[in-house]
Amino acid sequence: MAQLGGQGQQVLILPEGTNRFLGRDAQRMNILAGKVLAETVRTTLGPKGMDKMLVDGLGDIVVTNDGVTILKEMDIEHPAAKMLVEVAKTQEDEVGDGTTTAVIIAGELLKKAEGLLDQDIHPTIVAMGYRQAAEKAQEILNVISIDADDRDTLLKVAMTAMTGKGTEKAREPLAELIVSAVKQVEENGEIDTDHIKIEKKDGASIEESALVNGVVIDKERVHPGMPKKIEDGKIALLNSAIEVKETEVDAEIRITDPAQMQAFIEQEEQMIRDMVDKIEDAGANVLFCQKGIDDLAQHYLAKAGIMAVRRVKKSDIEKLSRATGAKVVTNIEDLTFNDLGQAGSVAEKKVSGEDMIFVEECKDPKSVTLFVRGSTKHVVDEIERAVDDAIGVVASTAEDKQVVAGGGAAEISIAKGLKEYADTISGREQLAVAAFAEALEVVPKTLAENAGLDSIDSLVDLRAAHEKSIYMGLDVFKGEVRDMYRAGVIEPKRVKKQAIQSAAEAAEMILRIDDVIASSGAGKEPDMGGMEGMGGMPPMM
Template sequence: MAQLTGGQQQPVLILPEGTSRYLGRDAQRMNILAGKVLAETVRTTLGPKGMDKMLVDSLGDIVVTNDGVTILKEMDIEHPAAKMLVEVAKTQEDEVGDGTTTAVIIAGDLLKKAEELLDMDIHPTIIAMGYRQAAKKAQEILDSIAISASDRDTLIKVAMTAMTGKGTEKARKPLAELVVDAVKQVEENGEVDKDHIKIEKKEGGSVDDSMLVQGVIIDKERVHPGMPKKVENAKIALLNCPIEVKETEVDAEIRITDPSQMQAFIEQEEQMIKDMVDKIVSTGANVLFCQKGIDDLAQHYLAKNDVLAVRRVKKSDIEKLSKATGAKIVTNIEDLSEEDLGNAGKVVEKKISGEEMIFVEECKEPKAVTILVRGSTEHVVSEVERAIEDAIGVVSATVEDEKVVAGGGAPEVEIAKRLKDYSESVSGREQLAVAAFAEALEVVPKTLAENAGLDSIDTLVDLRAAHEESPYMGLDVFKGEVVDMKEAGVLEPHRVKRQAIQSAAEAAEMILRIDDVIAAAGEEGGEEEGMEGMGEMPPM
């Protein structure tokens, strides 16, 4: 309020009309509630016995999945604090490809524990500092319990763990082997570029029919029916330019005064096309992939020369072909030579579920491979594809880091146990925050137990007792008992856990430090769209 002469009081408006503002504890409670609600949403999908979500968008398209990041991306989330947790899941997906649900539920539980501390009148900054200390210590503990391994057997176990509960149960082992072979094939100097593993999906058949092709599958068909369907010992040319007569850049006018000139003009154009095809054939190429168009006449000449040609191939596919066959991508036909050609054992056009596809197979030491994913329906194939992408992510991380940790909630219980001991050495109120961080990590084994229909408290008690003996004891949800996860072969990459704990802690810390939410008015005035539902989030 501003004091005016004459004793009148007039409000001073700093923010425009219609702006909503939440201060102090209100802002914190609201943001924490949003985080908790989001974590609760994905919680039921965690673990081998997690359930799936069916998401229907405004157009009626359906996605059935239990992949954390897919659920959060498909949900239309308005709340700003909830959006920050979605970012956590996206980062987790980009960095390691798995563990998205874990990251979000840890963040949700960290916020839940923080709320209890805020009710005890502990300042948010102190909680955030305590969480930061705890996260740092958690990383050290995680490093100390990591297992060094990157042999094929371990990689298959890691891939199978990532796929468990993703709708690929019955074909887990063969799919895991496909993924491991693919990652091993494209690995260069200890690094894996996941872009070089192409996933091509086609419904029809069963998941068991999925296969790994030592080369590339192109979802296209031959440009001319007269071309061979199969080429053995393929010599492959990759072109980045069209095989047609160039149109002039400027508007040119050609005056033709008698019919013979017209004929000569057409013949000249035909000759140019024929010369282009002759140039390609003279290098010894018998398969041609072109990123641009191929003229009808050129198709005819290529077919006469028994060259299998495909046009309008995606740039990414051309690059993968180059990696797989060793061919160079050529921009000018004149420059094409025999050295630019790549090799493949065979190039075949096959019909898969009613559509023609070109298989470039049997490449020698290809640095790009393709996994063909099959499944009975479109939704099944999509979910298998997501499982395979997660598996590729975890296997790549394991190949690069050569470190794994036990699964089944074992690392979380061990870190929680040691963090509680560590908290006693922390002075000041941060001690309570470190202890809260430790408790929050136990949400992972608790959720695994709940999703398997077990009693979460009994399970946690059993796990804590077992961890007095070994840091690798985790929950086998199928047997409903605590077993040694290292021996059971349930392994996860060290990087997945490290990233999940780190990003969850950072997100919780950031949300805790917000004490004022100022939301601009929406387009039509009144409440801002992003804040709708802020006060009316579902009760926990």
Template sequence: MAQQQQPLIILPEGTTRNLGRDAQRNNILAGKVLAETVRTTLGPKGMDKMLVDGLGDIVVTNDGVTILKEMDIEHPAAKMLVEVAKTQEDEVGDGTTTAVIIAGELLKRSEELLDQEIHPTIIALGYRQAAQKAIELLDQISIDADDKDTLLKVAMTAMTGKGTEKAREPLAELIVGAVSQVVEDGKVDSEQIKIESKDGAAIEDSELVSGVIIDKEKVHPGMPSEINGAKIALVNSAIEVKETEVDAEIRITDPAQMQAFIEQEENMIKEMVDELVAAGANVLFCQKGIDDLAQHYLSKAGILATRRVKKSDMEKLAKATGAKIVTNIEDLSADDLGDAGLVAEDKVSGDDMIFVKECKDPKAVTLLLRGSTSHVVDEIERAVEDAIGVVASTVEDGKVVVGGGAPEIAIAKGLKDYAETISGREQLAVTAFAEALEVVPRTLAENAGLDSIDSLVDLRAAHEDSIYMGLNVFEGGVTDMKEAGVIEPQRVKKQAIQSAAEAAEMILRIDDVIASSSQGAAAGAPAPDMGMGGMPPM
């Protein structure tokens, strides 16, 4: 009698596995669904999404990366496209929706090629060749520019279609002013532009402060609320009696000794305040605590002080005022102090804030954004962050392209010509890549309520004469985008095309999804219910 062969079990119980075409189909479907979700938010006529979390908190936005971050996404392939949006946000600050919908369209086109029995590796290779050629074509259609007028147009284009649209001109002035102020050696550290947002006023009341706003109040009511010609000390240690390094016990046998002990502590704190006065400081920002007694002495000395200031704010204060952050107050000298024309405590929307203004050539500035409600202010802040990112990219690269879907049509036209020079099946993948890029002008037309086919045909015809012809979604025709002032940084398009191509290529190369039991549903198939104790269900 033949011995019955024992089944070989490699994967743990409850693991699900999708192989070959099923795995590809599932992953492509996930990418397409995600792209469709954010697609309606693209362009000046894009709609907003309302996202409600488990606690009932509401976010209303049309910012692609915010939507994707707030959504509770389970599918592993969809998570890869969320990473595309996050990378786009980190690198450029704008174009997140564009990157995701191009990636989704590339996956959709690849499905058609897979149905024609073209191997995924050939499609991936074709996409890689197309992406490289697309970047070359993008360089050819780019315009050199870094003057203020161009920067203003770039900022306004980034804010069109967002909550800031009605006040985009004054906001663009503030943003360009902020970015121009923090440029160092041709590079922009956007971390040095602090954004403080407060509701209870109109968007037009937003202002650019040549210095830093600290969301704190002075520590003692007796301190002055306003100091002109401020000399600022930044201290990152506590102004209080220092604890001993080791546990120590002090035995006091006489009331006089007790008095002497208290006086000694008082003198230590007084000496610290005297050090500040001797150095010439009249404003103190402390990263740690300030003792009650120290507050009293600082108040008597006429010094405006605040405590528990965030480390990031201390660094911005140093950049804005030229002060050095001191650890030991005994080492403080006049050279360590920073300068500001005015330091004042002011009430904004019911909260006390300390304004450090009128700094000489500050390398850190603050944008105080206002809006009618907290949801409005949050959306303004997201739009302003995008605009800061695109202005910074333009300052660093000095290269821009026009908007309105014009670059995508120009690149698609160039790619179709390039495809004819390629032999082999990769030609089909390059053509598919070209057609996928046309999703941007097509979506712009759909979101504006225009006929997408007519718009695409008109755009292609117009590009025979000029590469700057784009879709005017407000009037419904084809216009010269360069003259209309619709301008975007080259880096936004470059990053979107590269990220989308790489993500689509990575997803295409997956032919096997192995998910553990807890992730079974996420991978597209529910884990089998094994019932009690691993036995088959009754």
């Protein structure tokens, strides 16, 4: 709103009901949102982190300490807080782990920036200093990283990722399964984790989880007369329906004689019969169809001794193709013996009261299934998230072949290097670089707090230990500083690289905002997610 000269006439620029926050108010409000969000997930960090119980509008419960899951499940309204949720999502997509670390570093960067803004340092200078610090941090990270990609290192990386996520008692067997799965799908040094399917079922202990050299599909045979198990399976993959097609255009068939009607029905039956004969002639004894299978076709397939499964997901069809070597056929007329895939065993098994199809004993499959078990639904869901994170970090390590010591060792090393770097910079950016260094120390500090240790004492001990070795981190189980590389607490370099980079960029972007204009929308009351009066974040939950 503005006034023209001395006439006192108002000019409306923004519609009525629009919320606007300017300058320091906007900055303080956004910083507060970031800090509150970081505090929310902070208690979940590390092996002794706590869990959150999230209840949605329908009463469904999620119990987890996985940062990105917590942030996705929370109903977050605040625009600046949503930007930090994006940091966690990017971290999850790129690496698979380190989501909580990324968010708490971003929150701490905003907290430190607030102190600098109170000293009348311009936000642009803080953002510039943060950018310089982030670049330098990546250089230091390259220096302190260790080259390693042997199986033992991959196992340690997997176990580190799963510690504190409800999988402790079965860490070692699960790590073995995960490393074997990642190694199996590796092609030309590249690993696509989408080719590792995680199938979960409750009703058994974690130790009963298994790696299937093939694909597990949550479906059943279409006809009870079909064989339940087939040895030496010849597998056909079809992405068209086995049924009489409707005509493409509107058509009318006039039948004037009952005999014609019978001939018409017989002709339809013969078309179905020909389709089944085609599958049988190709030599297939197992059929996976992406679409429907007609009731009559089911009968003929059962008579021919062919096990058939219908309405299989497209993603599962692709995995079956990679696992068995079968080609996906669109037109049933084109099906030949060369299109078939092979599996040592295809069987329908009952798991927790539900039928599932196990395609096993495939020869050098490029798609495998981790069959995860747990005692209850909530337990198996959390184990699945832990396994998913571990797959991501093992794949990152196998690709980059570089790791860093865990337990806060990497963050302390980078912070130490940044403090030395800050002394070489003239101008106010020096303060921003030093603040960035202090912000990174939030990781070991939080690990100590979550383990019930004194965070200040732990930090002082860590700094002193780093004068001798860059691998010294905080062992939260023993409550002491020790060489984390020797202790087997190892993380991929990519986790740290991505977390620092995305946290720094998100903090920079939030700091450069000096005006928040929130439209009320058509006929709605303006909702700033608790932004009025800088009220913080309660409406997030």
